[in-house]
Amino acid sequence: MSEMMTTGQNVVARCRLLSAGVYSETQDGLFRPWLSDSFFQAQAILSEWMIQAGMQVRYDAAGNLIGRYEACIPGQAAILFGSHIDTVANGGCFDGLLGVILAISVVEQLSQAQKRYPFAIEIIAFGDEEGSAFPVSMMTSRAVSGEVNPEDWALIGPSGTVAEVMRARGLSCSDLSKAGRNAEDIIAFVEAHIEQGPVLEAQEFSLAAVRSIAAQRRGTVTIIGHAGHAGTLPMVMRRDALAAAAEAVLSVERVAVEFPYGAEGGLVATVGRLEVFPGGSNVVADRVEFSLDVRAGARSLRDAAVQQIENAFRDLAQRRGVTLSCAWQQDLEGAECDPTLVRMMQKAAESEGGSDVALVSGAGHDTMVMARRWPSVMLFIRSPGGISHHPDETVLEDDVDAAHRTLLGFLERLNLNQKN
Ligand SMILES: [Zn+2]
Structure with missing residues (x-):
């Protein structure tokens, strides 16, 4: 040199x-x-x-x-x-x-x-x-x-x-x-x-x-609601898949932010992709798919967070009358x-x-x-x-x-x- x-x-x-x-x-x-x-x-x-x-x-x-x-x-x-x-x-x-x-x-x-x-x-x-x-x-x-x-x-x-x-x-x-x-x-x-x-x-x-x-877990979440006319379907009768997805995304963020020792443990959770069906501005969405990526320095911390996210999903799906399923595609140690x-x-x-x-x-x-x-x-x-x-x-x-x-x-x- x-x-x-x-x-x-x-x-x-x-x-x-x-x-x-x-x-x-x-x-x-x-x-x-x-x-x-x-x-x-x-x-x-x-x-x-x-x-x-x-x-x-x-x-x-x-x-x-x-x-x-x-x-x-x-x-x-x-x-x-x-x-x-x-x-x-x-x-x-x-x-x-x-x-x-x-x-x-x-x-x-x-x-x-x-x-x-x-x-x-x-x-x-x-x-x-x-x-x-x-x-x-x-x-x-x-x-x-x-x-x-x-x-x-x-x-x-x-x-x-x-x-x-x-x-x-x-x-x-x-x-x-x-x-x-x-x-x-x-x-x-x-x-x-x-x-x-x-x-x-x-x-x-x-x-x-x-x-x-970080141990990584990646999956796809699907929410099925019920389609309807944006003008004629009353709010109380809706099972809006997109509104449910919005709440689901916020619950992912909340779990990751509030999880005990999450920050020190490198816990992060991300929804980076979301697709809405049928996707019309005058139609209540009947299906939404989004990605979910959860990582943490220890597998146990990551899995505990995933558990809490899934609990939040179950709760909101029940409350909103939609079905929500989570398919995990990748589990890196x-x-x-x-x-x-x-x-x-x-x-x-x-x-x-x-x-x-x-x-x-x-x-x-x-x-x-x-x-x-x-x-x-x-x-x-x-x-x-x-x-x-x-x-x-x-x-x-x-x-x-x-x-x-x-x-x-x-x-x-x-x-x-x-x-x-
Ligand atoms: Zn590199």
């Missing part, structure tokens, strides 16, 4: 370099799906940077790029840093990539100081977190953690099935499980990532440790980070001006997968404006500097902890 620039400036410049040209499929906005040409271009330059930072580089059977910086005694178990290098369409250049490039800057610093730990340090650049190449996500981290699902291989993207596109790139689905790592080879997984939300900015903190990743690692990351972040409170991540990350197998922790970096999955996504160079020092401090704490 140039002597004239701070680490933060260098890391940000590297992320920005990978936002266009050969590193993007589209030139009017960044798009780098898994297994695209731009994806392999990004891997190639990241691999060069890893080598420059003193790492040995290899690719696993899932096509993940992995760099390794040896321990004092070669062959020891590793602290694995990682995040994803794929993007959504018209995405930002820091989502995922920042965590990989920050980790390279950490190893670069160690190798310049000729410092090695009793553990190795590895960096993995995951390929498929966003699910923008196929209608499935986190296949590459699942391969590493040993959660290969052969049903994924037939899923179809714009250039063919997973199996076909992998074969065209010299990879094989049936080899995916070879990317699986032995539990004892990895001491911990660490993912630095932009927050993708407005909390750190509102609290005026640059950084925070993450203690869990979420993940707890390792409490000891969270405390270490929190202390390391705090001494660099970060928050003393660990956050819940409302968005999904590769850590969700890795935490099921290995003690894991995340570090969030403030997102100015809370903007993400958008070209305006950005970070502050000073925050990136603080994150770099925090990760170094975390390694120091981890090393002391390992000795004790």
Whole structure:
């Protein structure tokens, strides 16, 4: 790296370099799906940077790029840093990539100081977190953690099935499980990532440790009432599906706002889509469908909130004489980070001006997968404006500097902890 620039400036410049040209499929906005040409271009330059930072580089059977910086005694178990290098369409250049490039800057610093730990340090650049190449996500981290699902291989993207596109790139689905790592080879997984939300900015903190990743529940609610003429059907005789839906939406909001410990537990509930049938301005609606998304840092909290929402629904349906049914389509488990690692990351972040409170991540990350197998922790970096999955996504160079020092401090704490 140039002597004239701070680490933060260098890391940000590297992320920005990978936002266009050969590193993007589209030139009017960044798009780098898994297994695209731009994806392999990004891997190639990241691999060069890893080598420059003193790492040995290899690719696993899932096509993940992995760099390794040896321990004092070669062959020891590793602290694995990682995040994803794929993007959504018209995405930002820091989502995922920042965590990989920050980790390279950490190893670069160690190798310049000729410092090695009793553990190795590895960096993995995951390929498929966003699910923008196929209608499935986190296949590459699942391969590493040993959660290969052969049903994924037939899923179809714009250039063919997973199996076909992998074969065209010299990879094989049936080899995916070879990317699986032995539990004892990895001491911990660490993912630095932009927050993708407005909390750190509102609290005026640059950084925070993450203690869990939200468990998500998604479903569709259908309310059936009775259609009628807007002019002739008296109010007392109505079973208005839309008025019932309005009350249902407000009850979702009320439960989430008023739930005990909901705010601290990262509880959020959202109705983001609503459709009214028949949808005429002079017709009382007889059917309304809306989406429901409920998330919380712990599955138990999420399910307790879901229970209360369903109770509120039952009550209003009865009172209004409509039928209401709730079909749940998705139940994502979420993940707890390792409490000891969270405390270490929190202390390391705090001494660099970060928050003393660990956050819940409302968005999904590769850590969700890795935490099921290995003690894991995340570090969030403030997102100015809370903007993400958008070209305006950005970070502050000073925050990136603080994150770099925090990760170094975390390694120091981890090393002391390992000795004790
Ligand atoms: Zn991400």
